[in-house]
Amino acid sequence: MKKLEITGQSLPDMPWQDRPAGSKEVMWRYSENPVIKRDALTTSNSIFNSAVVPFKKDGWNYAGVFRCDDTNRRMRLHVGFSKNGIDWNIEENDVRFTGADPEVARWDYGYDPRVAWIEDRFWVTWCNGYTGQPTIGCAWTLDFKTFHQVENAFLPFNRNGVMFPKKINGNYAMLSRPSDNGHTPFGDIFYSESPDMEFWGRHRHVMSPAEFAKSAWQCMKIGAGPIPIETSEGWLLIYHGVLRSCNGYVYSFGSALLDLDKPWRVTARSGPYLIAPREIYELTGDVPNVTFPCAALHDPDTGRIAVYYGCADTVTGLAFGYIPEIVEFTKKTTIL
Amino acid sequence: MKKLEITGQSLPDMPWQDRPAGSKEVMWRYSENPVIKRDALTTSNSIFNSAVVPFKKDGWNYAGVFRCDDTNRRMRLHVGFSKNGIDWNIEENDVRFTGADPEVARWDYGYDPRVAWIEDRFWVTWCNGYTGQPTIGCAWTLDFKTFHQVENAFLPFNRNGVMFPKKINGNYAMLSRPSDNGHTPFGDIFYSESPDMEFWGRHRHVMSPAEFAKSAWQCMKIGAGPIPIETSEGWLLIYHGVLRSCNGYVYSFGSALLDLDKPWRVTARSGPYLIAPREIYELTGDVPNVTFPCAALHDPDTGRIAVYYGCADTVTGLAFGYIPEIVEFTKKTTIL
Amino acid sequence: MKKLEITGQSLPDMPWQDRPAGSKEVMWRYSENPVIKRDALTTSNSIFNSAVVPFKKDGWNYAGVFRCDDTNRRMRLHVGFSKNGIDWNIEENDVRFTGADPEVARWDYGYDPRVAWIEDRFWVTWCNGYTGQPTIGCAWTLDFKTFHQVENAFLPFNRNGVMFPKKINGNYAMLSRPSDNGHTPFGDIFYSESPDMEFWGRHRHVMSPAEFAKSAWQCMKIGAGPIPIETSEGWLLIYHGVLRSCNGYVYSFGSALLDLDKPWRVTARSGPYLIAPREIYELTGDVPNVTFPCAALHDPDTGRIAVYYGCADTVTGLAFGYIPEIVEFTKKTTIL
Amino acid sequence: MKKLEITGQSLPDMPWQDRPAGSKEVMWRYSENPVIKRDALTTSNSIFNSAVVPFKKDGWNYAGVFRCDDTNRRMRLHVGFSKNGIDWNIEENDVRFTGADPEVARWDYGYDPRVAWIEDRFWVTWCNGYTGQPTIGCAWTLDFKTFHQVENAFLPFNRNGVMFPKKINGNYAMLSRPSDNGHTPFGDIFYSESPDMEFWGRHRHVMSPAEFAKSAWQCMKIGAGPIPIETSEGWLLIYHGVLRSCNGYVYSFGSALLDLDKPWRVTARSGPYLIAPREIYELTGDVPNVTFPCAALHDPDTGRIAVYYGCADTVTGLAFGYIPEIVEFTKKTTIL
Amino acid sequence: MKKLEITGQSLPDMPWQDRPAGSKEVMWRYSENPVIKRDALTTSNSIFNSAVVPFKKDGWNYAGVFRCDDTNRRMRLHVGFSKNGIDWNIEENDVRFTGADPEVARWDYGYDPRVAWIEDRFWVTWCNGYTGQPTIGCAWTLDFKTFHQVENAFLPFNRNGVMFPKKINGNYAMLSRPSDNGHTPFGDIFYSESPDMEFWGRHRHVMSPAEFAKSAWQCMKIGAGPIPIETSEGWLLIYHGVLRSCNGYVYSFGSALLDLDKPWRVTARSGPYLIAPREIYELTGDVPNVTFPCAALHDPDTGRIAVYYGCADTVTGLAFGYIPEIVEFTKKTTIL
């Protein structure tokens, strides 16, 4: 088997911890989890489901957009910076967007952000409460200080809008999960393109929930997680899946490989999960039994990946792995 | 009050019947309703929620795209022609679309069509089952024989996509109602634009359901009906609204006026309905208590309008009125 | 068996029609039903669930408070007068209440009224939307022109508040049905007393829904109907019961006898219904399958009773019977 | 195509009416429907979903077991006799069973009976309320006077137990539909065998609801109807299917062919329905939009079949057809 | 700002612990929580949602009425006494009420008690299962040995009845939360008055749940907590609010200020919560994620307050704060 090629900038100092001795896990947790506590801000109720990217400036090595619910339990986005990707300096004030059409600027809340560097700037996407209804908000920034909001990508109801890190077929490309107006009990991943980040189309179906008898942890709904990673085997997508027990939803995450040119074609999809709720900070909190990945750092040279994931909708955890192993695992356990 | 100007082609011979003596109604039913019976085709279970336009050719004066559910209760679109707009010759075979990307051509069902003439061709929009999930299908035709399907306008879940009959702000413009995957118990009307009928954006919120205490017939969900009619008082939109009783949904319809240039701004909205289920063919059928408008013919010279509406999801009825009276009614009873 | 004594004023000219030849029914419908059509007012959508009392004045013999939903489908109360109890002159303007504390006057809607003459005045009770939540509104009138609103009797959520026509244990007495904020799927009848129509207490449980296997038409919820009639066998209560089928609620009505001094003690309760939806005006309408009694006229001398009942939440019907026969039927078929 | 062989006794005088001129229907309704009215008994609320068989005795030609709900809306079984299969003499008293173990005799209600002649006696099966929970009751009779109840066939929750008219693999054989304790929103047909009508096993799955996109009228649940008819093409099974609209369940019926020796193998299944609610007595009643077949008479010589079906859970209708045409229709429109 | 005046008796030795160093919290937890364990009684399953008052007698300084569910999980009220308000001596036998009308004495269960000293006696209110339906039970005691039950305050369905500690407008006054018969998914706080603790009226609406976008922790339902505390800024009300996640209800608590004379007028209402589930004994237990306050001790001289709150419907916790700070917090963060 030839060596997996991975696209991306070198990150030799990215957060990392070796696999624990004796562990059989494809991905393993950081021993000091949670890396971000719920009360890191003066008035934060919880900090989770957040986006992190390499960003070298002013002495920082990483920047991020964080979901910080306050003690009113309002959902807000905050900027943060870090030297090592583990200790974060999150700003007390939430993000304010500029430049948007006043119609678009009518937003109530923002949550579950993702950040991707595409060509010449960072694009932030998030679940945006437009006239009270969730859809995908979009904005760009160069410095994580000024954020330029553009048109919402889609009509409501939509969540988990995740950009690809480069244009596909000459267009910007996004994964998303059409939803309803509540705790949506269904959900497929779709793919869409835009020539200009203003108008979107060429919508394609990517993946549905799995059959219960094949892979139950992802049998009720699924949604894209971190920005997909380009490899010689296709786009590596880490995504969450949900199972409903008699006591509520359980959020786990696994992996899939998408065709590089037609990313709506899935070539492999893991039957087992990579991470599912097991630790007390995942099993208990504002929403018990949630592990929800929104961002990843990776180093192409070593194949290392560090996934940031929300724990119980309360705190933020880190899990580690090797991309070649995850790709192999995805292919070996595929349920397609 | 100055005379209302109404845009559109003259239709001196459109279907018509004067208001019955003594009637206090703003709109009144055709005495020979239903005009299209459920078994007009060999294997039709029901014919309703259908689109009708002026179309002079081959001796016909009107063409239409009809929702004809067969006795498998599969939802299909059929073409029909008529000389007088009342007696219809509907084709036994359902519409087949050509030209679409094979990905887009994966459709399972089509229902609730609308047809609009825009610039140089007829555009058909309908609720399109793409990978089993309802969204807005789009196709154009010149002759009602060949239909060229283009990209679906939106991501699922969407219904009641209704085009404006001309470009707005240089773009194609559509109203639609984001939905869920079932008998959606919510629903607002949104507005979207497209430069090319391929990519859509600039989504704007238009109207939410009314407050129960103000106008209960439209308090659960609403959706656009026929193609809006341009008048000097704004776009006249006839739309359906739904109330949920302990025994199910009741579909009625009323009217609104939208700003000509920014059609997402509602300037008037009728508190009372125009038509609500009262007749036995509206009260009983496959779905009792439904009056659902999908098309209208109008004559700018006389101000006459004839609305085609589905009755009990089973047959098709006609209701008449005068546009100036409806506009006046909308303004006078507005709940804004 | 000794003759049944019935309290009340003589009404020799009350609405009446003899039992049809061959009928086995304890109560039978008026052959000209519905007596009040849905569009009796200029802007009425429906007229039903209404209250009627003897009222000799200005040439009238009967007065009433009617539930008239308008074509906004707002629920309103209107006054009406009649010479014969069958042909009604209902006022176009809805009832306005005076005299209430401004806090209490904050009402949104009113429906399902009852009217009782107690000692020296008429008391109207109705389902009153106080801050949007249904409870029992109360007002008195002498002339059906001026209505003096007093405090709401109870906290929300409550419906079907029905006064007794005289004080019991020295107090005003009312039956009511505690509810929830929707299409309540449960409901018992309770009894309450008030020394002053301002403060209420001594709440007692009267009746629960019946067991499915014993009397299914009343197995989901029940509620008092017309003002109870005093007889030597106890208070005769006509009440509605609801069964839920896979296609919605079905409202029928039957009868019960309550202890004269402790009216929360039920001494007999009919297993069969008296009237259940059978006629097309009861089976179809805004809410199919509803027969809902709200008022009755009776003549103690002949034992005749005429029950006014809402049909399909759309129109008003009349049903006739003999009180001694109904009392006998109640005792003979009792499910207690 | 060789002539279809049909098993059964000759019934030259069975109820019949020729197909109406111009009708394209495979089955057509009797022009005098409903044949049994809701109030045929002194205290019946409704008579429907009933079982009819040839039975020559005492001047009668047909006997039946009828579901007669009384005006308490209790579900009861009554015996009836007829000379022509159309005019029925139904007994005022309901069926009483004898001979059962006292434990089994604890039944609360009975409904939706079927009757089959097997070898030497008539077997009645019905939905039997055992300790309040529906399962399949079984009894035999020779004379429709004395009914010998045996053990319930299955554990709750079960409905629509339908015997085959002869032993299969040396065992009694039954179709049934496992259910839940309410208005079950799911339901497949299963097959079971018994050596002795006491112990049952060898349960096999027969059919699931159809895919919505293929045959929507049967997409939520299905259940066997009349006793299957043996033909040279397999067992002809007429069965009901249910679609759920926003306003409730709609019951239609179609046909399937089952392997003669392994009846759990379906060889053809009609996509279109044979009969769906269209007439006012099917569209309105205690449960609107129900056509529910429970019995059929057929004449092998002419191929005629007359299906008795419940209408709106209120009255009983008759529909006619030719078995060879139905078999052909089933094969031609099969969705397998 | 002038000093806040607080009404009440001095409690210099009330339970107390200073704010932890570095804490930014307005209220903070007792470090030895939970103060009452679930198995403090021989057969208790849980002890929580309980009422505590100063009561100097027999060597005790505090008395209380406790909700003690037994291992049948029956809800019962038990009396307890304490010297320091932290270590409690709860009686093994549950409270028995005397003196009630036999009709009122028909109670099945009691839970979530509150106790208030009003003029000359202690009044206990609790959620009382009257004929199986929850309403507000009332009783008085002088010695916590004999409890005199009076009439239930309201009709079902009601919970969280909380007395004011003095008469208002010459009447007894109570807050309560009308409910339904299950896990009520809605709920406003209302105010009622009584001249005699027998008849209640003058019902006024106080507060609804907050808008989701403003204060999500209280957006589904709210209910009064401890007896309101009189201050120069109005009545200080600590109340619980509920948010529904995909994994169930989350109970937090915050504060409001009510007008002294018209307590149904809210003058300030905290956007952030004071306490929300964070600790393992709040996050896990019979009902995860519940912090539910039912009682408070306060010392007017120091402004100290100690709130007793149920944790996860399993154990009892204590939280501390300063009333002037809470009043200030309420005003500063108000969402009105």
Place this chain on the structure above:
Amino acid sequence: MKKLEITGQSLPDMPWQDRPAGSKEVMWRYSENPVIKRDALTTSNSIFNSAVVPFKKDGWNYAGVFRCDDTNRRMRLHVGFSKNGIDWNIEENDVRFTGADPEVARWDYGYDPRVAWIEDRFWVTWCNGYTGQPTIGCAWTLDFKTFHQVENAFLPFNRNGVMFPKKINGNYAMLSRPSDNGHTPFGDIFYSESPDMEFWGRHRHVMSPAEFAKSAWQCMKIGAGPIPIETSEGWLLIYHGVLRSCNGYVYSFGSALLDLDKPWRVTARSGPYLIAPREIYELTGDVPNVTFPCAALHDPDTGRIAVYYGCADTVTGLAFGYIPEIVEFTKKTTIL
């Protein structure tokens, strides 16, 4: 009181730990719980709800069939062996059944096994996904290597099939809980017999959920646990019960005594639970708040019993007690 006689083989070395000092509990937990961790297998997500029996062979003293969900969250059965009943050697490969009719062998999943020695072999029963629908699978083994599958005992939907350890009335006997196709919110225990493990009948109702006011932990559904134990006071049945809170189901367990000859007759039933979720491994996990017993070992000589129970659908725990004490507790606290 005479000494309780207990049937069964001597197990002097069964797992055991004395009651902790000071404990008032009838059953107490093993201090080293959970005895089986969730990741005991390479790819196990959880190991719980499992069956254990004495089995002396190859150096082992105990064998078991374990529910091991893998990280796809597929439900599988695995064999395990142990010397001491505490440390288990579970096989990595799941059980494969042989010998079944190919129709029966169509199974999708298996869970919640029970194992009973009856006469000459071990019988395994489990919840078996037959054509995707849960019913009771049956198989026998002599060596825990080869498992001979026979016919499914019942039609779907069924769960918790538990054999009696000897024939009753000459027949095999089983308890089971008819269910629906989801997280069944209802459930009674039934009893059935079979002469041959192929055909089943003589179904009898055993127990319903308890009244809420009497014993709330078992008020929504109940199901049999370990194989019943024969005693001179009747069959001792340990069973689970479920209560639904606003945050989901809570599974506890208690005990009942069944008549030896007519085991559908319950002679005593504990009001309090024996074990309910209290420990962190019971309160948190894949399904919080579950304690679910599936097997027990007992020693007739000492009266000791060790119950294996699933904890939070994640791990396996052990609880101990004395059978005579449990029998006494059952009788003393009976709610019958």
